[in-house]
Amino acid sequence: MQRVTDSGQPARAGWVRRWALWSLPARVRGFVLAVELVTIAIVTANLVLARLTAHDVLGYLVVVGLGIGAAEMARQVERRRRRFADTPHVNFSSVWTLAAALVLPGILAAAVVVALYLHLWLRSWRGVAGVYAHRTLFSACNAILSCQLAAWCARSLHVLPTDQDRGAWTALGLSAVILVYFLANSTVVATVIALSKPTWTAKLLIGRLNENLLELATLCMGTLAAMLIVLRPWLVVLIFVPLYALHRSALVRQFEHAATRDSKTGLLNAASWRALAESELRRARNLGTSLGILLIDIDHFKLVNTVHGHLIGDDALQAAGAAIRDLVRGSDLCGRFGGDEFVVMLPGSDAAGVLAVAHRIRERIANAEIAPTTDSPLQVTVSIGVAAFPAAGPDLDDVLLAADNALFAAKDSGRNRVQASEAM
Incomplete structure (x- = not known):
């Protein structure tokens, strides 16, 4: 007998409506469901066409x-990594999924x-804050599609079966397979990010270099695993x-990142920013170069809260x-001082360059929509x-005090503006 709620609706329907999937913006939800439907169609076609043997x-x-076995060995490490992970998260399963794409029929690679x-969901991810079943399902579908494209590439380039060595062509072919898997997987993830963010940059879509190198390393290991499974199974x-x-x-790097970064914005925390800023200022003093500092404060932030x-x-x-990070160079120091105040150091920049960056940051934030999924998106401004x-x-505190005085002047002049120190 099916249990019902007081309204007469099946209880299960209410549980389904509470899935985090339905809280996504419509365009994101549509793309996610489309990827999953395409995956189901491909898996179904592979199942119909499959002619499996006992060896398969x-x-x-x-x-x-x-x-x-590999996941169990690193289960506690993976669980800790998942707690500290930004998205996307490199989970190392691609070592075995790519190997499966190269040595198994399509339906078994999907399996x-x-x-x-x-296994990752049940043993490592379930119960970790921020990890949802719909994301795991989507990631699995993405991996299945990447496997199918990688296997197609391998067949097209004649690097299958993997026990046939064609010299340099095998190396080139497997490199192409790795690239296809990586690009397919990354493109799907980048599309979700682009659909989720009202404003995005190429840097945001591509992701961090370290994460990309980590994923490529696992894919290289996946091709080696495939070769060993076929040629020398015991050496795997x-x-x-x-x-x-x-x-x-990877866990150590994430711990280091968590210790130096502000959890809400991903920028340097106050202590880390100051330590690095002192070092940059000493370098500028020794080299006889200039640098600029921006103090940025969100207008009426208490009222927003x-x-x-x-x-x-x-x-x-x-x-x-995000606006601050996107509009500065990789060598610039961006930090959150606490509350609604941010600070940026721009080594080697002259007065005109520093002011130009400040104006771009002010304009970007003023034009950004906060919480665009709500009925009335909020817009905020900053004073700089x-x-x-x-x-x-001559000292960091002197420059910070001058920037702070300029910030107060910007607020007294009506906010949503950039004010330069008199010393500039």
């Missing part, structure tokens, strides 16, 4: 066993993905140690942090004070 099934069991992601266990080492090194709530206030902080070394003084 044995190969499937071997790859799944290896993948689960490997399902088995490994189900040698992959476990370097794979575990990659897990550990009071009227719209702290969650929208957090969205405003994240939007401001600008000062420069050595004009404002």
Whole structure:
């Protein structure tokens, strides 16, 4: 007998409506469902066309066993990494999913993905804050599609079966397979990010260099695993140690990132920013060069929190942090001083360059929509004070004080404006 709610509707329907998937913007939800439907269609076609042998099934069991064994060995590390992860998250399963694409029929390669992601969900990810079932399902579908494209590429370039060595052509062909898997997977993720963000940059879509290199490293290991499974199965266990080492090194890097970064914006925290800024100022003093500092404050931020709530206030902080990060160079230092105040140091910039960056940041934030999924998106503004070394003084505190005085002047002049220090 089916349990119903007081309204007479099946209880299960209410549970389905509470899925986090339905809280996504319509365009994102539509793309996610489209990817999943395409994946189901491809898997169904592979199932209809499959002509499996006992050797294929044995190969499937071997790859799944290896993948689960490697995941179990690094389970606690993976769980900690997932807690500290930004998205997208490199989970190292691509070592085994790419190997499956190269050594197994399409339907069994898809089955490997399902088995490994189900194991990761049950053993490592379930219960971790911010990890949702619909995201895991989408990631699994993305991996299945990437496997299918990689296998198609391998067949087209005649690098299958993997036990036939064609010299340099094999190396080039497998490199192309890795690239196809990587690009297919990354394109799907980048599309979701582009659809989710009201404003985005190429840097945001491409992701961090370290994360991309990590994913490429796992794919290289996947091709080696495929070769070993076919040629020297017992030697595959040698992959476990370097794979575990990659897990550990990635975790250490994430700990370092968490210790130096502000959790809400991803910018440097106050202590880390100051330590790096002192070093940059000493370098500028020794080289006889200039640098600029921006102090940025969100206008009427307390009112935003009071009227719209702290969650929208957090969205405003994240939007401001993203605008600042996107509009400066990789060598510039961006930090959050706390509350609604941000600070940027621009080494080697002259007064005109510093002011130009400040105006671009002010305009970007003023034009950004905060929480665009709500009925009435919020728009916030910032006031910015600008000062420069050595004009404002010989020490970091002198330059910060000059920028702070300029910031107060910007607020007194009506807010949503840039004010330069008198010393500039």
